[in-house]
Amino acid sequence: MTPVERFRLCWDHVNRLMSRRQSVTSIYLSVNAAIIGALAYMLKGSHPLTLGQQVAMVLLMIAGIVACSLWRRLVLRYSALLDWWYAELRSLEQREPELGDLVNREFAAFYQRRKTSADTRSRPELHLTVYESRLSWLFTVTYAVFTVILLGLIALELPAML
Numbered sequence: 001m002t003p004v005e006r007f008r009l010c011w012d013h014v015n016r017l018m019s020r021r022q023s024v025t026s027i028y029l030s031v032n033a034a035i036i037g038a039l040a041y042m043l044k045g046s047h048p049l050t051l052g053q054q055v056a057m058v059l060l061m062i063a064g065i066v067a068c069s070l071w072r073r074l075v076l077r078y079s080a081l082l083d084w085w086y087a088e089l090r091s092l093e094q095r096e097p098e099l100g101d102l103v104n105r106e107f108a109a110f111y112q113r114r115k116t117s118a119d120t121r122s123r124p125e126l127h128l129t130v131y132e133s134r135l136s137w138l139f140t141v142t143y144a145v146f147t148v149i150l151l152g153l154i155a156l157e158l159p160a161m162l
Contacts, residue, residue, distance in 0.1 A: 003098065042056065058147055061144075
C-alpha cells in the first residue's frame with residue numbers, strides 16, 4: 001500500500017468515525033428532547049399530578065440520567081479513537097513529505113499549547129467534548145434535582161394516601 005493510499009484509508013476512517021459520533025450526538029439530543037417533551041406534556045394544565053404521573057416522571061428522569069451517562073461514555077470512546085487516527089495521519093505526514101502537512105499544521109495551530117514569537121495570538125483550545133460534556137452534565141443535574149423534588153413530593157403524599 002502506498003503512503004497516499006494509506007493516508008486516504010486513514011482519512012476515510014476518520015470521516016466515518018466523525019459521522020458515527022455525530023449520529024450518536026443527534027440521537028442523544030433527540031432522546032433528551034423526547035424526555036423533556038413528555039415531561040412538559042405531563043405538566044401541562046393546572047391539575048395536580050397523580051401518583052402514577054409522578055412515578056412516570058421519575059422514571060423518565062432516571063432514563064434521562066442513564067442516557068446522559070451512556071452518551072458521555074460513547075463520546076469519550078469516539079474521542080479516543082479519533083485522537084489515535086489523527087495521530088496516525090500526523091505520523092504519516094511526517095514520514096512521507098509528498099503527503100503535505102495540512103493535518104500537522106492544523107494540529108500545531110489549534111491544539112498545541114505553544115506560541116512562536118512571530119505569532120502572538122492566543123490560540124483557542126478546541127475540545128468540543130468539553131462543551132458536550134458540560135451539556136450532558138447540565139441535563140444530568142437537572143434530571144437529578146427534579147427527581148429528588150418529585151421523590152420528596154411522593155414521600156409527602158404517600159402517608160396521606162394510606
